[in-house]
Amino acid sequence: MSKVNIICGDCKEVLKNFQENSIDLIVTSPPYADRRIKTYGGIKPEDYVQWFMPVSDELLRVLKPTGTFILNIKEKAENGERHIYVIELILALRKQGWLWTEEFIWSKKNCYPGKWPNRFRDAWERCIQFNKSKKFHMYQDEVMIPVGNWAEGRLKNLSGTDKIRDNSKNGSGFGKNISNWLDRKWVYPSNVLNFATVCNNKNHSAAFPEELPEWFIKLFTKENDTVLDPFVGSGTTLFVAKRMKRNSIGIEIMPEYIELIKNKLKDKYKKPNLFELAIEIEDEIVEYK
Amino acid sequence: MSKVNIICGDCKEVLKNFQENSIDLIVTSPPYADRRIKTYGGIKPEDYVQWFMPVSDELLRVLKPTGTFILNIKEKAENGERHIYVIELILALRKQGWLWTEEFIWSKKNCYPGKWPNRFRDAWERCIQFNKSKKFHMYQDEVMIPVGNWAEGRLKNLSGTDKIRDNSKNGSGFGKNISNWLDRKWVYPSNVLNFATVCNNKNHSAAFPEELPEWFIKLFTKENDTVLDPFVGSGTTLFVAKRMKRNSIGIEIMPEYIELIKNKLKDKYKKPNLFELAIEIEDEIVEYK
DNA sequence: AGCTCTTATGAATCATTGA
DNA sequence: GTCAATGATTCATAAGAGC
Numbered sequence: 374m375s376k377v378n379i380i381c382g383d384c385k386e387v388l389k390n391f392q393e394n395s396i397d398l399i400v401t402s403p404p405y406a407d408r409r410i411k412t413y414g415g416i417k418p419e420d421y422v423q424w425f426m427p428v429s430d431e432l433l434r435v436l437k438p439t440g441t442f443i444l445n446i447k448e449k450a451e452n453g454e455r456h457i458y459v460i461e462l463i464l465a466l467r468k469q470g471w472l473w474t475e476e477f478i479w480s481k482k483n484c485y486p487g488k489w490p491n492r493f494r495d496a497w498e499r500c501i502q503f504n505k506s507k508k509f510h511m512y513q514d515e516v517m518i519p520v521g522n523w524a525e526g527r528l529k530n531l532s533g534t535d536k537i538r539d540n541s542k543n544g545s546g547f548g549k550n551i552s553n554w555l556d557r558k559w560v561y562p563s564n565v566l567n568f569a570t571v572c573n574n575k576n577h578s579a580a581f582p583e584e585l586p587e588w589f590i591k592l593f594t595k596e597n598d599t600v601l602d603p604f605v606g607s608g609t610t611l612f613v614a615k616r617m618k619r620n621s622i623g624i625e626i627m628p629e630y631i632e633l634i635k636n637k638l639k640d641k642y643k644k645p646n647l648f649e650l651a652i653e654i655e656d657e658i659v660e661y662k
Numbered sequence: 663m664s665k666v667n668i669i670c671g672d673c674k675e676v677l678k679n680f681q682e683n684s685i686d687l688i689v690t691s692p693p694y695a696d697r698r699i700k701t702y703g704g705i706k707p708e709d710y711v712q713w714f715m716p717v718s719d720e721l722l723r724v725l726k727p728t729g730t731f732i733l734n735i736k737e738k739a740e741n742g743e744r745h746i747y748v749i750e751l752i753l754a755l756r757k758q759g760w761l762w763t764e765e766f767i768w769s770k771k772n773c774y775p776g777k778w779p780n781r782f783r784d785a786w787e788r789c790i791q792f793n794k795s796k797k798f799h800m801y802q803d804e805v806m807i808p809v810g811n812w813a814e815g816r817l818k819n820l821s822g823t824d825k826i827r828d829n830s831k832n833g834s835g836f837g838k839n840i841s842n843w844l845d846r847k848w849v850y851p852s853n854v855l856n857f858a859t860v861c862n863n864k865n866h867s868a869a870f871p872e873e874l875p876e877w878f879i880k881l882f883t884k885e886n887d888t889v890l891d892p893f894v895g896s897g898t899t900l901f902v903a904k905r906m907k908r909n910s911i912g913i914e915i916m917p918e919y920i921e922l923i924k925n926k927l928k929d930k931y932k933k934p935n936l937f938e939l940a941i942e943i944e945d946e947i948v949e950y951k
Numbered sequence: 952a953g954c955t956c957t958t959a960t961g962a963a964t965c966a967t968t969g970a
Numbered sequence: 971g972t973c974a975a976t977g978a979t980t981c982a983t984a985a986g987a988g989c
Contacts, residue, residue, distance in 0.1 A: 453796040455762050460749040473744050478767055478786050478854075486849035488802055496852035497767050507742040511780060523981050532958070538977070539959085547961065549775075549979075560980070561777045563785035565769050697962045739964065775980035778965050783980075787962085858982050861960040869962070871983095 376620045377611050379656040381631045384603035384624040388431035396435045397598035400586050400610055402445040421458040422465045429466055438506045441593045447498040453491055471503040481570045515591040517559040528554055586610045590617055608634035665909045666900055668945040670920045673892035673913040677720035685724045686887035689878050691734040691869040695747055710747040711754045718755055727795045730882040734870055736787040742780055760792040771858040804880040806848035868898045875899045879906055897923035
């Protein structure tokens with residue numbers, strides 16, 4: 374049975390007690406600069422990289438060499454300009470030893486239109502992929518999508534050039550063999566993710582939709598692997614991981630959030646007519662100075 | 663009558679002859695690092711920022727204080743990692759005096775195919791907005807979209823397999839608040855642009871589709887304003903600007919492209935039964951050492 | 952003309968095989 | 971050894987062919 378571990382504390386301290394090379398996937402949405410001021414005291418944009426480095430240093434230590442770190446973040450706009458702390462963070466993480474493998478775009482589909490005098494509604498966030506080594510696990514078949522409608526018409530009749538590898542005439546090096554596509558039902562997705570935003574903010578600040586951690590958990594882990602969210606907030610990553618039979622660890626500095634997560638887990642996994650839980654929840658409070 | 667000015671030469675030299683504060687919009691897609699090797703010699707990723715700085719220095723000079731600079735670019739992936747020259751370029755441009763106002767995402771419906779052990783297809787490019795001052799012209803009403811398109815744009819094409827392909831909530835999340843928008847005819851777009859790439863089954867492919875410069879020309883200029891593309895390539899920016907009654911200047915180092923553009927313009931604006939053109943084309947070749 | 956059907960095309964990246 | 975060539979993957983769009 375997969376285990377859920379909830380730890381109350383500051384992740385850069387809590388993580389020091391973790392074993393190195395023990396985590397398969399880190400997926401998190403850290404407090405953005407100047408956001409969630411109440412919960413993290415509001416990190417100033419210019420201090421953001423400095424604030425994050427001790428955390429990512431521990432993350433680098435606890436991640437398995439085959440593991441992946443997904444950072445969901447977006448720079449704010451202030452006084453007419455986009456802040457640069459996110460791109461500075463990418464550079465700093467590389468210097469720290471991380472490989473910058475890819476940047477996925479989370480395109481938010483159902484936000485309401487809106488605008489300011491100098492900009493439109495911000496409808497996308499970065500999901501930046503970092504790795505410890507070039508040989509990381511990626512289970513691409515798990516996130517395949519149905520092939521597009523084009524295949525139906527295109528594959529009805531194959532011409533001569535469709536049956537062999539036909540190289541592009543202009544020397545771009547692009548070639549294809551259309552006959553490879555007969556009976557193909559599933560294709561791989563791209564690096565743009567279309568998920569709706571979660572609109573019902575009840576007791577917690579910014580959260581990502583379940584699809585977001587779900588997609589990355591599918592792609593980068595298998596059952597009984599361990600997923601870590603060092604800024605777990607309202608616990609989305611934990612609920613998704615549990616449903617997908619992955620072990621999970623969530624760290625959160627605010628005790629109220631911890632209580633919220635525990636209550637939600639208990640609600641969800643309570644056995645009927647019993648006081649026991651159909652789930653194993655570890656939880657601890659780590660003291661730190 | 664709007665004027666089209668085509669100049670053959672290296673833009674960092676050509677631009678020196680331009681008056682300062684004379685351009686309303688710069689929209690361009692410079693050669694990406696290691697791409698277009700045949701035409702531009704392929705700038706090495708590690709030299710890219712250095713190569714670009716003298717150009718952007720001139721661009722900063724010729725742009726009006728109320729003007730905007732849109733840079734369409736995407737970093738390549740190599741040996742498992744994304745290159746950092748684009749984000750280093752953003753930092754360098756800021757140091758040069760540019761304001762980094764916004765980053766639009768061009769999400770490509772029909773991106774280049776590809777799937778590798780460590781990554782999926784790259785389906786997006788950056789359109790980075792820089793300004794000279796915080797008081798730039800932005801005609802937001804010009805790019806409004808019908809509310810139908812907005813609602814349907816996010817919900818249409820989602821029948822059948824597309825529902826799964828999109829992972830869309832498909833209508834949920836539109837709850838009660840959608841009624842606020844129903845009686846409005848037009849709404850503002852977001853900072854995610856969905857355009858298909860251009861492909862001809864002939865030669866001469868354009869770097870970006872017409873929709874891309876069209877959208878930014880609408881948003882940042884009015885009739886008789888002047889649009890500049892310092893890497894004009896096959897001329898897309900010029901044709902769009904002409905159609906939209908904006909003056910335009912295109913600079914291109916390759917004489918073949920210049921000829922191509924001139925021929926296309928002549929074809930398009932030839933008066934029937936006359937040798938005259940219904941268009942004023944200036945063109946010059948700027949010699950430089 | 953105008954419609955439908957067919958086919959070529961693309962700012963790509965990585966592993967493998969061959970020279 | 972290194973360096974070059976090859977194969978795999980995708981789908982919207984436009985040109986061309988056919989009627």
